[in-house]
Amino acid sequence: xxxxxxxxxxxxxxxxxxxxxxxxxxxxxxxxxxxxxxxxxxxxxxxxxxxxxxxxxxxxxxxxxxxxxxxxxxxxxxxxxxxxxxxxxxxxxxxxxxxxxxxxxxxxxxxxxxxxxxxxxxxxxxxxxxxxxxxxxxxxxxxxxxxxxxxxxxxxxxxxxxxxxxxxxxxxxxxxxxxxxxxxxxxxxxxxxxxxxxxxxxxxxxxxxxxxxxxxxxxxxxxxxxxxxxxxxxxxxxxxxxxxxxxxxxxxxxxxxxxxxxxxxxxxxxxxxxxxxxxxxxxxxxxxxxxxxxxxxxxxxxxxxxxxxxxxxxxxxxxxxxxxxxxxxxxxxxxxxxxxxxxxxxxxxxxxx
Numbered sequence: 001x002x003x004x005x006x007x008x009x010x011x012x013x014x015x016x017x018x019x020x021x022x023x024x025x026x027x028x029x030x031x032x033x034x035x036x037x038x039x040x041x042x043x044x045x046x047x048x049x050x051x052x053x054x055x056x057x058x059x060x061x062x063x064x065x066x067x068x069x070x071x072x073x074x075x076x077x078x079x080x081x082x083x084x085x086x087x088x089x090x091x092x093x094x095x096x097x098x099x100x101x102x103x104x105x106x107x108x109x110x111x112x113x114x115x116x117x118x119x120x121x122x123x124x125x126x127x128x129x130x131x132x133x134x135x136x137x138x139x140x141x142x143x144x145x146x147x148x149x150x151x152x153x154x155x156x157x158x159x160x161x162x163x164x165x166x167x168x169x170x171x172x173x174x175x176x177x178x179x180x181x182x183x184x185x186x187x188x189x190x191x192x193x194x195x196x197x198x199x200x201x202x203x204x205x206x207x208x209x210x211x212x213x214x215x216x217x218x219x220x221x222x223x224x225x226x227x228x229x230x231x232x233x234x235x236x237x238x239x240x241x242x243x244x245x246x247x248x249x250x251x252x253x254x255x256x257x258x259x260x261x262x263x264x265x266x267x268x269x270x271x272x273x274x275x276x277x278x279x280x281x282x283x284x285x286x287x288x289x290x291x292x293x294x295x296x297x298x299x300x301x302x303x304x305x306x307x308x309x310x311x312x313x314x315x316x317x318x319x320x321x322x323x324x325x326x327x328x329x330x331x332x333x334x335x336x337x338x339x340x341x342x343x344x345x346x347x348x349x350x351x352x353x
Contacts, residue, residue, distance in 0.1 A: 001172065001175050003168040004026075004169040006146075006173075006175050007098055007143075007146050007164075007169075008030050008037065009037070010143040010147055010179075011096070012040070013177055014149075014151075015068050016038070016068050017041075017062070017067040017185075018044065018045045018046075018047075018070070019031075019045075019069075019071065019072075020047050020048075020049050021049065021055055021073075022049050022052050024052075025102070026102055027074045027100035030098065034046050045062075053081070053084065055081070056088075058071075063088065063094060063095050064203060066191030066193060068094075068150055068153075068185065069096070070097070071095075072100070073097075073100075075099065075101050075115070075116055076107055078101075078116065078119065079119070083125055083126070085097060085124060086123070086125030087205050089123075089131065090127065090205040094153030094159070095160070096146070096149045096153055097161050098162045099116055099120065099163050099164065100169040101114060101164065101165045101166070109328040111327075111328025112251065112301065112328060112330060113165060113326065114251075115302040115326060129220060130158075130220075130227075131160060132227060133279040134161070135163050135164075135277070136162065136164060137249070137254050138254065140173070141276075142162075142168065143178070158223070158227075164250065165250060165251055166328075167330065232284075233275075233277045234273060234276055235276060236272070237260065238264065238270070238271040242270055242271030242293055243270070243344075244297060245270070245293055246296075246299055247296055247297070247299070248272060248300065249278060249306065251301070252299055252301050252331075255331055256336055259334070259335075260340070263344075268349070270344070273285065282313075286313035290317035294317070295318065295319055296318050296321070297320075297339070298323075299322075299324065299336060299339075301329075301330070302324050304324055307320060307322050321343055
């Protein structure tokens with residue numbers, strides 16, 4: 001399946017009950033798939049909203065009444081959803097938001113890019129809040145992490161972002177769907193389902209009492225600390241003896257892995273760390289790798305956004321170089337290999353430095 005359709009099928013199998021979308025390239029196949037297939041599950045609803053802003057507020061409403069709700073878009077469309085995502089976070093409402101990102105800023109291009117890292121990992125909207133951010137790098141991970149996104153959203157009562165890109169969304173790969181949600185999902189205890197026989201529940205984001213809002217913020221902060229402790233995920237590749245470690249996520253990590261295999265063939269001891277959760281970022285693992293080498297190369301399809309998290313994690317324990325291609329340009333493994341080779345020799349790593 002193509003990546004966009006894979007997300008759609010995985011979401012349906014994960015128990016997605018409501019999908020609200022609005023067309024934008026390069027994620028349109030996901031909206032199309034949900035329109036065609038979501039109705040096969042009893043009680044599920046597909047709505048094409050009149051705008052991205054409407055779509056995220058429909059997600060807000062569906063989540064309020066206890067439904068597993070989802071929306072998707074690409075880059076500028078996700079920008080329009082940011083206020084609604086902030087509202088979801090404030091009200092402690094689970095939701096899944098998919099961004100198959102493209103080149104920017106502005107309308108940019110329709111080609112694949114990773115330029116939305118800051119937007120996803122820094123919250124994106126106003127106020128003190130976080131979203132869990134999952135970064136798949138293959139069709140299989142699109143399937144697996146979509147299911148995980150719904151589970152994490154429900155577990156922590158938080159919006160979860162799946163950050164892909166146009167290349168992942170369009171390319172075809174074999175996929176196995178390993179997970180299936182039960183037919184009847186439990187109804188959340190805080191869902192608004194009618195107040196007969198109990199006091200009314202009021203869910204809102206506004207308060208005129210600063211102390212009350214401060215406590216809400218501290219409560220969210222404690223939850224975010226727990227998420228950092230329990231849900232950080234990453235993959236390592238050939239790091240055991242590496243003198244140079246490439247840090248890359250998503251489709252860029254696929255490209256980097258090909259370059260690293262070729263580098264190893266040429267006698268260069270290169271490895272890779274791939275964050276699977278961009279937030280929480282695997283800072284402790286990065287810090288631990290600095291005990292083996294001081295040389296890190298951050299490779300992204302942007303002008304350098306994840307590099308800040310790598311630098312923060314290292315706390316001065318390593319040297320960080322960067323290579324990136326912005327605007328929707330897709331680098332090749334041979335191109336990345338040239339960068340690795342140049343850096344390897346510049347730093348004297350072939351001499352054991």
